[in-house]
Amino acid sequence: xxxxxxxxxxxxxxxxxxxxxxxxxxxxxxxxxxxxxxxxxxxxxxxxxxxxxxxxxxxxxxxxxxxxxxxxxxxxxxxxxxxxxxxxxxxxxxxxxxxxxxxxxxxxxxxxxxxxxxxxxxxxxxxxxxxxxxxxxxxxxxxxxxxxxxxxxxxxxxxxxxxxxxxxxxxxxxxxxxxxxxxxxxxxxxxxxxxxxxxxxxxxxxxxxxxxxxxxxxxxxxxxxxxxxxxxxxxxxxxxxxxxxxxxxxxxxx
Amino acid sequence: xxxxxxxxxxxxxxxxxxxxxxxxxxxxxxxxxxxxxxxxxxxxxxxxxxxxxxxxxxxxxxxxxxxxxxxxxxxxxxxxxxxxxxxxxxxxxxxxxxxxxxxxxxxxxxxxxxxxxxxxxxxxxxxxxxxxxxxxxxxxxxxxxxxxxxxxxxxxxxxxxxxxxxxxxxxxxxxxxxxxxxxxxxxxxxxxxxxxxxxxxxxxxxxxxxxxxxxxxxxxxxxxxxxxxxxxxxxxxxxxxxxxxxxxxxxxxxxxxxxxxxxxxxxxxxxxxxxxxxxxxxxx
Amino acid sequence: xxxxxxxxxxxxxxxxxxxxxxxxxxxxxxxxxxxxxxxxxxxxxxxxxxxxxxxxxxxxxxxxxxxxxxxxxxxxxxxxxxxxxxxxxxxxxxxxxxxxxxxxxxxxxxxxxxxxxxxxxxxxxxxxxxxxxxxxxxxxxxxxxxxxxxxxxxxxxxxxxxxxxxxxxxxxxxxxxxxxxxxxxxxxxxxxxxxxxxxxxxxxxxxxxxxxxxxxxxxxxxxxxxxxxxxxxxxxxxxxxxxxxxxxxxxxxxxxxxxxxxxxxxxxxxxxxxxxxxxxxxxxxxxxxxxxxxxxxxxxxxxxxxxxxxxxxxxxxxxxxxxxxxxxxxxxxxxxxxxxxxxxxxxxxxxxxxx
Numbered sequence: 001x002x003x004x005x006x007x008x009x010x011x012x013x014x015x016x017x018x019x020x021x022x023x024x025x026x027x028x029x030x031x032x033x034x035x036x037x038x039x040x041x042x043x044x045x046x047x048x049x050x051x052x053x054x055x056x057x058x059x060x061x062x063x064x065x066x067x068x069x070x071x072x073x074x075x076x077x078x079x080x081x082x083x084x085x086x087x088x089x090x091x092x093x094x095x096x097x098x099x100x101x102x103x104x105x106x107x108x109x110x111x112x113x114x115x116x117x118x119x120x121x122x123x124x125x126x127x128x129x130x131x132x133x134x135x136x137x138x139x140x141x142x143x144x145x146x147x148x149x150x151x152x153x154x155x156x157x158x159x160x161x162x163x164x165x166x167x168x169x170x171x172x173x174x175x176x177x178x179x180x181x182x183x184x185x186x187x188x189x190x191x192x193x194x195x196x197x198x199x200x201x202x203x204x205x206x207x208x209x210x211x212x213x214x215x216x217x218x219x220x221x222x223x224x225x226x227x228x229x230x231x232x233x234x235x236x237x238x239x240x241x242x243x244x245x246x247x248x249x250x251x252x253x254x
Numbered sequence: 255x256x257x258x259x260x261x262x263x264x265x266x267x268x269x270x271x272x273x274x275x276x277x278x279x280x281x282x283x284x285x286x287x288x289x290x291x292x293x294x295x296x297x298x299x300x301x302x303x304x305x306x307x308x309x310x311x312x313x314x315x316x317x318x319x320x321x322x323x324x325x326x327x328x329x330x331x332x333x334x335x336x337x338x339x340x341x342x343x344x345x346x347x348x349x350x351x352x353x354x355x356x357x358x359x360x361x362x363x364x365x366x367x368x369x370x371x372x373x374x375x376x377x378x379x380x381x382x383x384x385x386x387x388x389x390x391x392x393x394x395x396x397x398x399x400x401x402x403x404x405x406x407x408x409x410x411x412x413x414x415x416x417x418x419x420x421x422x423x424x425x426x427x428x429x430x431x432x433x434x435x436x437x438x439x440x441x442x443x444x445x446x447x448x449x450x451x452x453x454x455x456x457x458x459x460x461x462x463x464x465x466x467x468x469x470x471x472x473x474x475x476x477x478x479x480x481x482x483x484x485x486x487x488x489x490x491x492x493x494x495x496x497x498x499x500x501x502x503x504x505x506x507x508x509x510x511x512x513x514x515x516x517x518x519x520x521x522x523x524x525x526x527x528x529x530x531x532x533x534x535x536x537x538x
Numbered sequence: 539x540x541x542x543x544x545x546x547x548x549x550x551x552x553x554x555x556x557x558x559x560x561x562x563x564x565x566x567x568x569x570x571x572x573x574x575x576x577x578x579x580x581x582x583x584x585x586x587x588x589x590x591x592x593x594x595x596x597x598x599x600x601x602x603x604x605x606x607x608x609x610x611x612x613x614x615x616x617x618x619x620x621x622x623x624x625x626x627x628x629x630x631x632x633x634x635x636x637x638x639x640x641x642x643x644x645x646x647x648x649x650x651x652x653x654x655x656x657x658x659x660x661x662x663x664x665x666x667x668x669x670x671x672x673x674x675x676x677x678x679x680x681x682x683x684x685x686x687x688x689x690x691x692x693x694x695x696x697x698x699x700x701x702x703x704x705x706x707x708x709x710x711x712x713x714x715x716x717x718x719x720x721x722x723x724x725x726x727x728x729x730x731x732x733x734x735x736x737x738x739x740x741x742x743x744x745x746x747x748x749x750x751x752x753x754x755x756x757x758x759x760x761x762x763x764x765x766x767x768x769x770x771x772x773x774x775x776x777x778x779x780x781x782x783x784x785x786x787x788x789x790x791x792x793x794x795x796x797x798x799x800x801x802x803x804x805x806x807x808x809x810x811x812x813x814x815x816x817x818x819x820x821x822x823x824x825x826x827x828x829x830x831x832x833x834x835x836x837x838x839x840x841x842x843x844x845x846x847x848x849x850x851x852x853x854x855x856x857x858x859x860x861x862x863x864x865x866x867x868x869x870x871x872x873x874x875x876x877x878x879x880x881x882x883x884x885x886x887x888x889x890x891x892x893x
Binding site: 031032035152162186210211212213214 | 779795
């Protein structure tokens with residue numbers, strides 16, 4: 001009998017780029033397909049089997065109907081892993097969370113606003129318990145592969161808890177701030193190999209905050225480099241709206 | 255010793271584990287297992303109570319674990335009491351007899367037995383802190399004549415978390431060992447004392463100058479136990495602690511276990527209170 | 539010590555000779571900065587570099603280094619250590635970085651010697667370079683007494699304009715020099731030239747510390763409780779790049795990676811940083827140095843007190859890389875001078891009382 005772990009992929013609100021990255025990662029690691037059985041993957045195959053033990057979930061939860069679907073996945077899967085920034089953090093979708101929902105709905109759907117169900121964009125970990133996450137927009141294919149191997153060993157994916165700055169400096173990039181650019185590297189979780197800064201683009205924070213980030217002083221640094229407070233908020237809100245809102249609540253409470 | 259030609263000498267890595275055999279796996283509590291590890295034929299492993307080994311599960315990682323067996327009771331094996339808290343310990347829990355495991359060490363200083371001889375001994379383990387102290391306690395019991403009184407004050411959170419219950423019974427039955435056990439949160443069957451470990455100190459009378467106290471437990475426990483001991487006038491140099499740190503390499507290179515200028519893996523993990531009381535980070 | 543003279547125009551041919559026989563690593567340009575890297579073409583070597591982003595320690599302790607390879611698929615565990623012994627010439631090392639390498643030699647050589655580091659080190663010849671100008675506004679080598687080359691180099695070069703003056707520090711250095719043509723012994727004029735260049739260089743460097751480094755251990759010890767650490771801790775981003783760019787930081791983490799069979803793979807080490815959150819966390823989750831202020835203080839204590847006490851070498855060589863990279867402008871010079879400033883009134887009050 002086949003004892004391979006059965007893996008399923010699910011998508012919620014997102015661009016499906018992380019699922020594409022999974023497909024990409026198979027090109028370099030076809031062994032993955034020998035190590036596991038993929039039983040559900042809408043982006044890549046038409047067969048569908050509801051008997052799975054590991055669920056990768058892409059996309060954020062934006063509707064109450066999503067919540068029921070998530071709960072059902074949770075009931076079936078021994079391990080649930082958030083795949084990518086939307087599932088992990090709420091993602092870009094969460095930009096709307098700082099605006100009144102009604103105006104967001106009107107802006108997007110116009111006259112048909114009443115027809116569509118929508119709500120704030122939540123990370124799936126706010127709806128069901130998760131056993132790990134593969135961060136990023138999109139995910140890093142190598143990190144995904146390493147994460148799967150860890151899961152097969154019975155452990156959670158090992159995701160760095162240090163900032164992008166470390167990886168950036170290990171690659172000997174000149175600091176983007178010194179080149180007149182703005183970067184969220186000091187507060188953003190590493191693991192991407194500082195991909196964007198290495199290409200001269202400031203980190204947008206897609207992998208979420210490190211534990212205990214010094215957001216206050218990074219804002220000072222950004223202001224020192226000529227950024228208005230609106231620009232700073234916009235930059236930090238692209239991927240991390242939910243996390244920044246949370247950290248502000250904690251700041252006020254303490 | 256025979257001279258060895260340099261070019262013929264194989265380079266050795268201090269990070270290379272020796273492969274050993276898991277010969278026995280016992281559940282101790284829901285969270286802890288006792289693993290017996292057998293040396294390969296001709297292997298030698300001499301440890302002192304209080305030392306630790308780096309346990310390798312190749313492919314998962316490495317973790318420092320204190321040795322729980324007494325050198326007096328084992329010759330070609332040793333025991334580790336392992337709590338499941340991370341990926342390595344998780345993998346250790348999945349082992350069965352016959353599996354192989356990587357071991358480096360023993361590392362660290364261990365307890366200074368020579369300074370304990372002739373003294374009254376007061377052991378105060380809390381929770382998993384009994385794991386390293388079991389090694390020391392059994393070493394003392396097996397050499398009972400060379401020590402004064404032996405008092406064990408053991409605290410756990412819940413009766414189900416008490417380690418080595420059979421052994422606790424044998425200690426209790428001895429008339430040359432005084433064992434007192436307490437739990438913070440009793441269940442309906444618990445008939446013993448209730449309260450944190452420090453409550454056990456209230457009913458104990460000791461000869462302070464002739465007493466050596468040894469404690470090991472969760473970080474939060476040390477300050478309170480030390481306060482009790484100082485309250486009983488045990489000299490600071492007679493209070494011994496085994497400290498937990500992230501001893502990643504075990505050989506003083508990786509930097510994780512440093513407290514002040516001290517490398518816990520080399521200079522510890524056993525310290526007297528007088529050695530570390532000035533180090534703000536030691537008991538934080 | 540013998541002094542040799544090499545005309546500068548003979549340098550490229552010498553470098554080509556070295557490149558043909560060794561892995562040649564030296565400073566080269568990367569955008570507007572410099573990095574130590576393998577030198578394939580002689581013209582890529584930039585002896586006029588100011589400083590590099592990462593120190594040359596990366597040649598001896600790579601950012602990521604496999605230490606073991608294993609295969610547990612058989613009924614025995616196959617575990618093999620990995621040692622790297624490519625003959626290497628590390629060319630153009632500034633004197634501060636050579637001091638740092640000497641300290642690293644101690645750290646990895648004492649107690650339990652680390653054969654991974656030592657193998658690399660034994661197969662690396664080092665050619666140091668006399669600094670004639672301060673490299674950046676952040677360097678404070680003169681204060682740290684690292685502006686002169688320490689022992690340990692194989693060759694030491696001073697740029698005399700049209701020629702290079704080369705001191706030979708070891709037999710290995712002599713071997714390296716055999717790859718050069720047009721080398722001659724230095725004559726009286728060369729010595730005079732060297733003397734002039736050296737005496738002109740010193741005034742170009744300023745003392746940045748307001749006190750002597752022999753006072754460092756006690757200054758740091760007496761400053762253990764000052765609120766300076768708290769205000770620095772507020773500011774510090776905890777990003778850890780001060781550690782990454784430091785030529786003496788040697789902390790590392792160890793990680794296993796397996797193949798899909800979950801049985802074979804490798805164990806490697808990567809640079810770690812004591813300024814990072816969770817550097818001191820244990821498996822149960824307790825963090826023994828959880829505040830940024832305490833982590834920063836630990837870094838200073840380690841460099842300026844513990845290491846001088848243990849190795850008789852100060853753990854900071856004044857290269858200024860950390861200050862240059864720090865986004866919130868935490869500079870050892872400023873911090874140390876501030877600690878000293880706070881000590882002075884205290885000391886003078888005590889003196890008044892004594893009088």
